[in-house]
Amino acid sequence: MTRTLFTGGRVVDGTGAPAAAADVVIEDGRVVEVGPGLDGDVEVDCAGATVLPGFVDCHVHVMVTSVDSLRMAYTPFGYSFYEAAQNLRATIGAGITTVRDAGGADLGVKKAVDDGLVAGPRMQISVAPLSITGGHGDDWLPSGTHLEFFVPHPGRPSGLCDGPDEVRRTVRQMLRAGADVIKVHTTGGVLSPTDDPRHAHFSPAELDVMVAEAAAQGASVMAHAQGAPGIKNAVRAGIRSIEHGIYLDDEAIELMLEHGTWLVPTLSAPLAVIRAADAGASIPPSSVAKARGVVQTHRESFARAVEAGVKVAMGTDAAVSPHGTNLEELPLMAAGGMTPDQVLAATTSSAAALLGMQDEIGRLAPGMRADVVVVEGDARELEGLRERVREVWKDGVRVVG
Structure with missing residues (x-):
């Protein structure tokens, strides 16, 4: 299976924790790793962006x-x-x-x-x-x-x-x-x-x-x-x-x-x-x-x-x-x-x-569905967030971007 690597950005994992520099790897429709210095077969350049759960x-x-x-x-x-x-x-x-x-x-x-x-x-x-x-x-x-x-x-x-x-x-x-x-x-x-x-x-x-x-x-x-x-x-x-x-x-x-x-x-x-x-x-x-x-x-x-x-x-x-x-x-x-x-x-x-789906969606963590949003800049700047959505992935498939 292809490992897709989201790299170079800051990650908001969905738990309420502050954004932190990290990579996210997805494979076969699931998140498999989150952390620094990861590798993958295909890279998504997230420089200057925030990576979030769907x-x-x-x-x-x-x-x-x-x-x-x-x-x-x-x-x-x-x-x-x-x-x-x-x-x-x-x-x-x-x-x-x-x-x-x-x-x-x-x-x-x-x-x-x-x-x-x-x-x-x-x-x-x-x-x-x-x-x-x-x-x-x-x-x-x-x-x-x-x-x-x-x-x-x-x-x-x-x-x-x-x-x-x-x-x-x-x-x-x-x-x-x-x-x-x-x-x-x-x-x-x-x-x-x-x-x-x-x-x-x-x-x-x-x-x-x-x-x-x-x-x-x-x-x-x-x-x-x-x-x-x-x-x-x-x-x-x-x-x-x-x-x-x-x-x-x-x-x-x-x-x-x-x-x-x-x-x-x-x-x-x-x-x-x-x-x-x-x-x-x-x-x-x-x-x-x-x-x-x-x-x-x-x-x-x-x-x-x-x-x-x-x-x-x-x-x-x-x-x-x-x-x-x-x-x-x-x-x-x-x-x-x-x-x-x-x-x-x-x-x-x-x-x-x-929604009773806390074990499937809403966080970037190993085992969760690979729903990923890449947003230009700091996602905590909530005004105009829609206009800064760069990519959207659902179950590991890019649907926007």
């Missing part, structure tokens, strides 16, 4: 390309699968070699990437989010029509459910459809026009059934949770990660620490809604107003969670923000109190741990 984004929607409601209404159903291929290419082009899709991608999309039909990051999928009637995932509009982000089809069941029995059946349907993780909306949201992100959705009894059914088949649950009551319900039920966490209060933070719950902040999402609206996208005025109203609260909640020591993994809600701009999340995390080294760990080893 980045991980724990919250994307690869089947969605725009939050413009009129564009969505006039886009043919099948077109979104072709757009997904483009979105996946843009994502891996940013150095994101693994993603967790938080709704939309079905098993066919995941398999197309696994089989090499489409270039993109490896995927964990949730298929479709669970929502109550009238909740964040119920796409009913005041006109009486529907404008659905995730139109049900044979590979993507509807996530709408009410009561423990319907919840149990819907979780089983998602798992049957190939879900690696169950996604639930435990609060309202910003982009949905008829609910409030501060209100709790699903009862504790419904959430208990959800978590138990997922666990019975080895899966965890991730929760779109913005308001404090819905966040606390999710944490108490044993849900693994809180997505967004806009209105965290002290009790919610303490509960997250007690239960070891992860926070995936998606700080860039409300900013992206505002930018899209300012650029002329057709977004309900109520949604734009909600986005403008949560930005500062979101930042403050995140900063308090970081200060308290809540576990953080990077996620962007890409689709709300353009695919391929994922790394714009990193400076926002640093502005919330994380050091650059902590941010890079949240984007590599910590994100891998949230």
